[in-house]
Amino acid sequence: MGDKHTIRLQPVDIEFEVDEDETILDGAFRQGLMLMHGCKEGQCAACKSFVLEGEVDMDKYSTFALPDFEEEEGWTLLCKAHAVSDVDIELVNYDEEVLRSGIPTKQVVATVAELEPLTSDIWRLALDLDPADGFEYKPGQYVDITVPGTDDVRSFSMASVPSTPNRLEFMIRHYPGGKFAGGFADGTLQVGHELDVKGPFGSFTLRDRPERRLLFIGGGAGMAPIVSLLRARREAGCTRRSVFYYGARGTADLFQVDELEGLQHQLADFAFVPVLSDADPGPDWTGETGFVTDVVARLEGDLRDVDAYLCGPPPMVDAAMELLLAQGLAEDRIYFDKFTTSAETEGSSL
Ligand SMILES: Cc1cc2nc3c(=O)[nH]c(=O)nc-3n(C[C@H](O)[C@H](O)[C@H](O)COP(=O)(O)OP(=O)(O)OC[C@H]3O[C@@H](n4cnc5c(N)ncnc54)[C@H](O)[C@@H]3O)c2cc1C
Numbered sequence: 001m002g003d004k005h006t007i008r009l010q011p012v013d014i015e016f017e018v019d020e021d022e023t024i025l026d027g028a029f030r031q032g033l034m035l036m037h038g039c040k041e042g043q044c045a046a047c048k049s050f051v052l053e054g055e056v057d058m059d060k061y062s063t064f065a066l067p068d069f070e071e072e073e074g075w076t077l078l079c080k081a082h083a084v085s086d087v088d089i090e091l092v093n094y095d096e097e098v099l100r101s102g103i104p105t106k107q108v109v110a111t112v113a114e115l116e117p118l119t120s121d122i123w124r125l126a127l128d129l130d131p132a133d134g135f136e137y138k139p140g141q142y143v144d145i146t147v148p149g150t151d152d153v154r155s156f157s158m159a160s161v162p163s164t165p166n167r168l169e170f171m172i173r174h175y176p177g178g179k180f181a182g183g184f185a186d187g188t189l190q191v192g193h194e195l196d197v198k199g200p201f202g203s204f205t206l207r208d209r210p211e212r213r214l215l216f217i218g219g220g221a222g223m224a225p226i227v228s229l230l231r232a233r234r235e236a237g238c239t240r241r242s243v244f245y246y247g248a249r250g251t252a253d254l255f256q257v258d259e260l261e262g263l264q265h266q267l268a269d270f271a272f273v274p275v276l277s278d279a280d281p282g283p284d285w286t287g288e289t290g291f292v293t294d295v296v297a298r299l300e301g302d303l304r305d306v307d308a309y310l311c312g313p314p315p316m317v318d319a320a321m322e323l324l325l326a327q328g329l330a331e332d333r334i335y336f337d338k339f340t341t342s343a344e345t346e347g348s349s350l
């Protein structure tokens with residue numbers, strides 16, 4: 001344990017204490033303050049903030065996220081900054097509703113309860129938690145799982161809902177050679193094994209705006225947190241008009257379809273629109289084809305009255321964001337989780 005310092009966040013007027021040994025972002029999470037973030041690796045700039053007063057020490061980060069001239073001006077990345085004095089920070093990117101309603105993060109040990117392929121490259125992983133740990137989360141959030149035998153972590157979004165708090169369910173894309181998911185197919189990870197899990201993280205949670213309809217756009221394993229949000233809406237009897245556009249390559253890459261089609265009857269005014277990008281998805285496919293964003297552009301009209309939730313690979317999220325902004329949706333009505341991977345940091349500093 002290192003020295004303790006006080007962090008003051010402006011303009012929200014929140015004060016909390018951090019240890020010198022933890023990053024300011026980790027200290028905030030530990031105390032249930034869900035500050036805006038993305039990679040937590042100093043690469044994406046989502047946590048960039050301005051140091052008004054005080055001093056921070058930085059761990060290694062990407063100079064793409066924080067160029068040297070910005071660091072000299074006083075900008076910092078909260079996921080890499082350690083306070084070495086009391087620090088006043090100006091937040092530039094924040095959602096006060098989410099910031100104040102976070103759940104304090106916990107580190108727990110979970111047991112692999114189920115591991116099965118859903119498609120040729122997406123797996124379902126279910127983890128059992130010890131009820132004594134009292135792990136809590138909100139629909140749409142994610143956890144960090146430590147890759148067994150290493151200090152590396154990978155982030156995964158829950159597809160489950162908090163009403164079954166001791167069972168977390170994930171949808172995980174398997175990349176050959178991937179440090180974590182690579183272990184699914186070769187038997188390195190098996191039912192009964194234990195995993196270190198930390199969380200919850202993330203702001204991909206449903207904002208309470210009953211007057212606005214909901215537009216969900218997902219691709220690949222990005223279905224997971226959207227399924228969590230939809231399941232939670234079913235439990236709550238939510239009646240907001242909503243539609244979920246889901247992009248996959250071919251029919252063999254579609255999964256969870258029975259539940260999503262069933263939701264069309266269980267949720268008031270909900271439609272599930274799967275979209276296949278394969279040039280020839282086969283004679284049995286009568287649904288939408290092409291890029292999911294092109295189908296959204298064609299089927300949706302004016303988007304100014306929606307709250308949009310985007311999740312999946314970064315190129316899909318970026319393309320959807322561009323479309324929604326062009327269709328007139330305000331940036332602060334777009335919530336997203338990009339499933340960024342642990343690519344090597346280029347242009348790193350320190
Ligand atoms: C907030 C957040 C939530 C996430 N939630 C999920 C989730 O619910 N489900 C999920 O599947 N993933 C999710 N991810 C991504 C996940 O954290 C891992 O990065 C991903 O699963 C790869 O980990 P790995 O250890 O298997 O592969 P790594 O060891 O990180 O990668 C090894 C190799 O696999 C290949 N590879 C890895 N990722 C990709 C890619 N995207 N495209 C092409 N090749 C790749 C590359 O060749 C790479 O060198 C999330 C990421 C974030 C930031």
Ligand code: FES
Nearest residue numbers: 038039040045079
């Ligand atoms: S969360 Fe800090 S740079 Fe990505």
